[in-house]
Amino acid sequence: MRLTLHVWRQSGPRDAGRFVRYDVTDVSPDMSFLEMLDVLNQQLLGRQEEPIAFDHDCREGICGACGMVINGRPHGPQHATTTCQLHMRTFPDGAALWLEPWRARAFPVVKDLVVDRSAFDRVIAAGGFITARTGSAPEANSTLVPKRDADLAMDAAACIGCGACVAACPNASAMLFVAAKVSHLGLLPQGQPERATRVVSMVAQMDAEGFGACTNHGECMAACPKEISIDFIARLNRDYLKAVARPKPQAVKANGGDV
Amino acid sequence: MELRSKAPAGPLADKWERYRSDIRLVSPTNKLKHHIIVVGSGLAGASAAASLAELGYTVSCFCFQDSPRRAHSIAAQGGINAAKNYQNDGDSVFRLFYDTIKGGDFRSREVNVYRLAETSLRIIDQCTAQGVPFAREYGGLLANRSFGGVQVARTFYARGQTGQQLLLGAYQALERQVGAGKVRMYPRTEMLDLVVVDGRARGIVVRDLVSGAVGSSAGDAVVLATGGYSNVYYLSTNAKGCNVTAIWRAHRRGAAFANPCFTQIHPTCIPQTGHHQSKLTLMSESLRNDGRIWVPKRKGDARPPREIQESERDYFLERLYPSYGNLVPRDVASRRVKEVCDEGRGVGPGGYGVYLDFADAIARLGRHVIAERYGNLFEMYERITAENPFDVPMRIYPAPHYTMGGLWVDYNLMTTIDGLYAIGEANFSDHGANRLGASALMQGLADGYFILPYTIGDYLAQVKLGQVGTDHTAFRQVEREVSERVERLLAARGRTTPDAFHRELGRLMWDKCGMSRNAQGLKETLQKIAALGERFARDVYVGGKGEEFNQTLEHAGRVADFFELAELMCRDALHREESCGSHFREEFQTPEGEAKRDDARFGYVAAWEYAGAGKAPVLNKEPLEFEVVHPAQRSYV
Numbered sequence: 001m002r003l004t005l006h007v008w009r010q011s012g013p014r015d016a017g018r019f020v021r022y023d024v025t026d027v028s029p030d031m032s033f034l035e036m037l038d039v040l041n042q043q044l045l046g047r048q049e050e051p052i053a054f055d056h057d058c059r060e061g062i063c064g065a066c067g068m069v070i071n072g073r074p075h076g077p078q079h080a081t082t083t084c085q086l087h088m089r090t091f092p093d094g095a096a097l098w099l100e101p102w103r104a105r106a107f108p109v110v111k112d113l114v115v116d117r118s119a120f121d122r123v124i125a126a127g128g129f130i131t132a133r134t135g136s137a138p139e140a141n142s143t144l145v146p147k148r149d150a151d152l153a154m155d156a157a158a159c160i161g162c163g164a165c166v167a168a169c170p171n172a173s174a175m176l177f178v179a180a181k182v183s184h185l186g187l188l189p190q191g192q193p194e195r196a197t198r199v200v201s202m203v204a205q206m207d208a209e210g211f212g213a214c215t216n217h218g219e220c221m222a223a224c225p226k227e228i229s230i231d232f233i234a235r236l237n238r239d240y241l242k243a244v245a246r247p248k249p250q251a252v253k254a255n256g257g258d259v
Numbered sequence: 260m261e262l263r264s265k266a267p268a269g270p271l272a273d274k275w276e277r278y279r280s281d282i283r284l285v286s287p288t289n290k291l292k293h294h295i296i297v298v299g300s301g302l303a304g305a306s307a308a309a310s311l312a313e314l315g316y317t318v319s320c321f322c323f324q325d326s327p328r329r330a331h332s333i334a335a336q337g338g339i340n341a342a343k344n345y346q347n348d349g350d351s352v353f354r355l356f357y358d359t360i361k362g363g364d365f366r367s368r369e370v371n372v373y374r375l376a377e378t379s380l381r382i383i384d385q386c387t388a389q390g391v392p393f394a395r396e397y398g399g400l401l402a403n404r405s406f407g408g409v410q411v412a413r414t415f416y417a418r419g420q421t422g423q424q425l426l427l428g429a430y431q432a433l434e435r436q437v438g439a440g441k442v443r444m445y446p447r448t449e450m451l452d453l454v455v456v457d458g459r460a461r462g463i464v465v466r467d468l469v470s471g472a473v474g475s476s477a478g479d480a481v482v483l484a485t486g487g488y489s490n491v492y493y494l495s496t497n498a499k500g501c502n503v504t505a506i507w508r509a510h511r512r513g514a515a516f517a518n519p520c521f522t523q524i525h526p527t528c529i530p531q532t533g534h535h536q537s538k539l540t541l542m543s544e545s546l547r548n549d550g551r552i553w554v555p556k557r558k559g560d561a562r563p564p565r566e567i568q569e570s571e572r573d574y575f576l577e578r579l580y581p582s583y584g585n586l587v588p589r590d591v592a593s594r595r596v597k598e599v600c601d602e603g604r605g606v607g608p609g610g611y612g613v614y615l616d617f618a619d620a621i622a623r624l625g626r627h628v629i630a631e632r633y634g635n636l637f638e639m640y641e642r643i644t645a646e647n648p649f650d651v652p653m654r655i656y657p658a659p660h661y662t663m664g665g666l667w668v669d670y671n672l673m674t675t676i677d678g679l680y681a682i683g684e685a686n687f688s689d690h691g692a693n694r695l696g697a698s699a700l701m702q703g704l705a706d707g708y709f710i711l712p713y714t715i716g717d718y719l720a721q722v723k724l725g726q727v728g729t730d731h732t733a734f735r736q737v738e739r740e741v742s743e744r745v746e747r748l749l750a751a752r753g754r755t756t757p758d759a760f761h762r763e764l765g766r767l768m769w770d771k772c773g774m775s776r777n778a779q780g781l782k783e784t785l786q787k788i789a790a791l792g793e794r795f796a797r798d799v800y801v802g803g804k805g806e807e808f809n810q811t812l813e814h815a816g817r818v819a820d821f822f823e824l825a826e827l828m829c830r831d832a833l834h835r836e837e838s839c840g841s842h843f844r845e846e847f848q849t850p851e852g853e854a855k856r857d858d859a860r861f862g863y864v865a866a867w868e869y870a871g872a873g874k875a876p877v878l879n880k881e882p883l884e885f886e887v888v889h890p891a892q893r894s895y896v
Contacts, residue, residue, distance in 0.1 A: 063333050063498060064326075118326065124431060130388070130431070134709070141400050144398065188390050
């Protein structure tokens, strides 16, 4: 296969950035998308040119490190597939592909296709957990969880934190990411005591990070490699409303103090 | 070098409980004053950092990924073992202990393994309390499945994403402490060296992977939770970033490296398709619960699998091991798969593959049950191979997956450097010469949640540590050495990329120090590695600068350390003139082709001590003493 790539090159956050064209030959349909980029990078190094920077690690679609916008779609054209699991047989011979980083104010570009997603970690640190100090846990089978609830919690917990939902959203909203965590923990009996403070704290941090608001476009769900449903956003909204409708709703820091 | 395991006395079942009650404690106010450095944020690192911070210690945690949630533990699929006996099938702590020590071919420390089995019970409680969505039965109780090398169902799981869910639990606990200001997290920061002052580990030298700046962190103890080194083979199931640098640099500073040649080759991975391949993908061992492994009886039978009649198939694991069948341990399964492929009965391109067939299970249980159990794995397989396992059997072949070897640690998980700990896959402790499935997650979390947080206190309570900051001359010195190493890589300006060197090294190791080994091959490989290493120093091309985001430079540094490790692995494999577990020396096998141990000569842990550049490492031996179990020829027949 032959391909024409137009790759976003940006040396750092202060650089304006631009598309640079590369012609890639000898691509095998069995290659993964990142292996195709590996081949190009090896060729660039051979010519003493700078390779394209991109994040990747497990290459099994689970670590959430990889991700780029391919022809306008986060993670490319294949449904429910991360960039690393995308294979070249998905594309026709001679295809022209435009590769860009996630574009969102809360995800500043580090270099080329690499962005800074630490905002997601700060949203989790704000409340995306169940407080269960090591050693304090009761016997595991002492709390029964209906299979339906456990399965639904697992559907939400499948989020890999890649950020495709933010990249896909016209508002660069992180609602699907936050909703997935709020739902995962809120569906389980262990997550009930902190359910109200969790959702309020996480949403407050999400806003502080500069993510946009949700206006129900649904692009996030279409882009999500783990098929996280926007039903969870409805669940988040319900939890949030219930939490703030209670007397004196307050965001709470992890150490129990007020924000 | 003296190797003191510090294994406590007393009856096996009481040792840990008694020991835990005897060791020194650090008072709550003193805990606040101690700064602990944790390197790595996988199951072991994240659980340790979170638990230490909960206790009151001040913690800094480092990872090279952009977020601690991406550590490679996340990719573990199948499950985590615990001796809960929820299935009422006769499981017990002793049985889990025995299965693990037997699975490891009697090359692990009895006391450590028993403690691991004991601790397994609390791990499931802890993770459930954190909200890990383990699979459940309709009545709401936790569900279990079986894994290789055992005859009970003690594996807890969350679909095919158990590692992900356990790691997210630990990561959330870690982020809770970050939010509380007790842990400072340093993502995209790679440890490049260890700083030892007056014989004690006092800090690390790191490179900020975004700015490229070399800097340091000083503390009262250093915990390495940096995983395994299967990427020495280039092609493995590990994430691309997994590397040996942190533990290798610690080894060069005085930490003994134990059993480096014990590397696990996992039987069920998707076969390689071409020379472009960047990694291999595991298909969970859990598939062997319902999948049947077979090859055609006739050599070179190239018919499509569905045209080959039952009578023309060889279900070789079921034939050779009737009582365990397809669920024999990984080392045994891998070796037999290689054997039938070497006989010319392999399937798929190049003949490097065997079938893993679900047709019987689909007929017995229905398509929907199989889809619920393995749906995500089947989809992953189809994405990679463009074949649907519901219609055609999977093709699988062994691949490097896990390393039982690692830094030598005592019962406290401390290495041979005072104040330096190694936990999770980074240490050698619990799996002997072969790890059983679903035991890596168990060990990582046991070390991080329930063992290290106690034992580290015993050290901090008894040592008098002087004030040492990053302005200390030792830090300046090590920083200079690290910067020089970086400069040397950049200055070579040769013609070959680090990736090309890494592939070549991997090929050598896979061929001669992989699934089976022999003295001649190992000797030749030692020479070839040395020659390739010299060429690397001369001819590597990295490009770019040190003070910038430079992924080629990151890789080059890791490959340089893999060269040194590869040499030690071959030496270790060469000196161990026996076969045990994953270490299969062709010269030492039973008439049935099983591993033939030599307990009299090799019933010890080989702990290698660094002796300086260009000098042969020194072998130290920790004899393995068995008080309760009696090492026997492993049998799964």
